[in-house]
Every structure is written in C-alpha cells, then in structure tokens.
Amino acid sequence: MKRTKIKQALNAVSPMDDILVKGWVRTKRDSKGFSFVELNDGSCLGNIQAVVDHTPEIEAVLARVGTGASVAVAGALVESPGKGQKWEIRGRSIELIGEADQETFPLQKKRHSDEFLRTIAHLRPRTNKYGAVFRIRSELAQAVHKFFADKGFFYIHTPIITGSDCEGAGEMFRVTSLPAGSSLPPEEDFFGKPSQLTVSGQLNAEMFALSLGDCYTFGPTFRAENSNTPRHAAEFWMIEPEMAFADLADNMELGEEMIKRLVGHILEHCAADVDLFAKWVDKDLMPTLETLLNEPFVRLSYTEAVDILKKTKHPFDYPVEWGIDLQTEHERFLCEEQFKKPVYVYDYPKTIKPFYMRLNDDDKTVAAMDCLVPRIGEIIGGSQREERLDVLTARMDEMKLNKDDYWWYLDSRRFGTAPHAGFGMGFERMLMLVTGVANIRDVMPFPRTPNSLEF
C-alpha cells in the first residue's frame, strides 16, 4: 500500500478503510490494553494519533517504540471519539523502521531552548518550531520566484566564484586549489588570478538587466566579516532584482510590493505554521504582519531623516550630523518609534556609499535607498545605478579603484547605457520578519558564523 502523508490524512473529508502512514514518534501514551502513538512526518505541523490495541506481537514492537523512533502504522482512518483531533488512525499493525535509544535521544516532549537546539542542528527540524521554520523557508523561496515570474523578471544565475573584489563589500573568503600552506603566487592557482566567494551578484546582474530588461538573482553570498550578531551570517542568501529603464522611485516601489506580496503569500499558504510563531515566539507577529501588508511604507530623504533625529528628544549614543552614516540606534528609532512601520531612507551622502550609485544633481548625495523595518533593521539596500560613463569613472578615480578590473562593467556604459536600478534583500532577514524569530541562526538549516562549522 502507498504511504499517505499526514497532511493529507488530517485534511481527509471522509473516513478511509485502509491507510498507511509513516513518520517519527512524537509521543507514546500507554494504557492497559492499548497505546496512543502520535506521529509527525514533517509534511505539516500537526501530528496524527494512532490507537493500537495490544496483542503479543504489537506489544513486542511497542516496547521498542519511543519518542523519536520512525514507524509505519497501517489501519483505518476514523473520526476520533476523543477531544483534540478530528481524525485518528485505528491501527491494525505497527512496524518499527528505526529505533531511537531513549537514554541518548536528545529531544524531549517539552520545549527546548534555541541555544541548545543549535547544538543539535541536525535534529532540530524534528521539533514543531523548527519544522515550521523550514517549511516557511521553503514556501518563502517559492514565493520569491513566483513574485518575479508574475512580473516578467528573468532569473539569472550569477557566479558563486568571482575574480574581482567587486563592491568592496566586506571581507571575502578566498578560493584556491593550491595545496594548504602553498607559497605559490596567484598566477599558479586554478584561475591564474586570485579568486573569492561572491559577496553580491549585483554587478553581473546589471549586465543582464541591460540585456533582458528586468531580472533577478537569488542565491548564496558570503562575507568573511567577524561579525557576531543575531542578524549576520557568513553564508546567507540574497535576492537581488535589477531593472532596466528604472529609477530610484521604481526601485522603492518594487521593494514595497515585494515585501507585501511575500507576507501575503506566507499568511495564505502557511497559516498553521505562522500561528505557532504568533503564539509562542512573537506575540506581536500578527499586528506586525498586518502593518506590513496594509500600511504604505514611509519614504524619507536622508536629509529629512537627519532633521528628525536632530530634533527629537530621544537620547542617542552617537550624535547626529549631516554626513554621518546612520547608526543602528538611529535606524531603530525611525522605524520603531517615530513611524512604527517600514521606512525607506533615500538620497544618502555620496561619501558613505559605493561607487556605482547614481550621483544626484546636488553633487552631494547619491540615489541610494535602505528599507528599515522594526526589529530587523535594514532588510533592503539598493540604488539607482550610475549609468553615465564619465560620472562613473570619475567616482572610481575618487575612490581609487582600478578601472581596468572593471572593464566589462564599464563596457555596459559605453555601449547603449541606460538608467537602471536594483536592490539586495537578505532572504534570512525576510524570514525573520515573517516568523518573528530573533536570531538568524534559527532560520538557517545549518548556519555558518564565526567559529561555527559543525554540520
């Protein structure tokens, strides 16, 4: 007989004479003459309860069935006479597939701390909370692709290994095939030059925006920064759309539409899992998601933001002056206290932003934008790109970048250049936003952070 997934069984509309389910035992309760066995197979948050009467053969099996064991139960799907569930399985047979030693199996039936579960990252998806996290993660990734596909964006696979320190966005991981401890020069290495793991697919994506129109990348990126915070990981996934013939306003509009669509999709498709987070992880999750969905995002120029920060009575550790980069405390004040909703800050001083952002007519600011959301901080960072060759090369000279390294990037401005804009969204931060999970390590299957590479 073919296995029925528990999600299907729990959604049944009528009883079934024959059903076979397989899964992991969440809890077993014995009575005299029969036992309750609750199974979860990961297909959904809910467990299905099987009731098995004791026979000598079944008792022999049940003696070895404990929390965490994998089993197959065959029987009939019937309406449950007990409270708490609509359906249950009246078991005719139970087969032990994989035993779990009760002395050493680390997952209990009660709640564990996130810190402890991180030390058993290989087993934590078997818990309710982490099962829910990773079902939502999967659904969110699908929703990203659906959003862009619906809008006619093309999905571009930009390279993971890169040869140029593009952007200068933080420390990069070196890639080499030279033997450990080798003192050979980069010319002798695999690519004949230094190579690194990418920190962003943006520069490559720009080439495709200036060819296919609207496109996006969605893949892993790597930062070798020794940053130890609940919002950073050394390996994380980033979504980077890039649009031709678009400006900064189009860019902000796309970001807002995207966040609203993703939130709406998760509320619609992962209701049971989201409820778990609203109930146990973040009491304010539902109001937060409602705000994201229904409230228009604030749009505020950097200059206006500085004015607000200078006028408020709220004390800051870092004094505010036009020209400084906004500190975490400033960003949090703006979106958590001043407006209590997502805030776009745009037109930043050029001195604190990278070379590729489009210079505004004031010659002091660039067409950059950050989207700040409560609790997470910056979830989107983007800009209109500098499409004018002379302005772009002048900026590169100012910042002492070697133009030869960017010859192909500059070609796009030599031949048929066009205004274009794009941004990067941290996928894990989006996931933290929709689940209320506070630590990025807890929305990643096997998180990579400084001094942490166990799994």
Place this chain on the structure above:
RNA sequence: UCCCCAGUAGCUCAAUAGGCAGAGCGGGUGACUGUUAAUCACUAGGUUCGCGGUUCAAGUCCGUGCUGGGGAGCCA
C-alpha cells in the same frame, strides 16, 4: 574585534553570609480501558566548563582560557 552577562544531572534551573549537591522535566521499572506535554508510585543519574590561586573549607572569592547569550561596529 570591543563592552556586558552567563556556564551546576540528558534538558530547564535552584543552592541564605564561603560550610553535607537539590527540584521539575526527561530516562528506567511498575499501575491504569480514550489519552492529548496523560496521570500515579518507585528508582537510577554529578570531574558544579578547563587550568591556576586564596582559604581549615570553594558551585560560591581572585586570575586566566574556552563556550554560549545580549549590545556595538560592519552590513543584507
């Protein structure tokens, strides 16, 4: 990388002023004919993170290292 806090049973934690190492949960054994984190009884379980020091005596005080958490910087 900097600042702050913590580390005691498998897990979550307690231990008065420096004076006998404790509880709940989990595990094991048994009871119970409809349980829902089942319940009840009994029971086993410890290098108090490592190293060094102070003291008659250290889980507790001092130094140092490691690990984890929170905050900051950097960023998505």
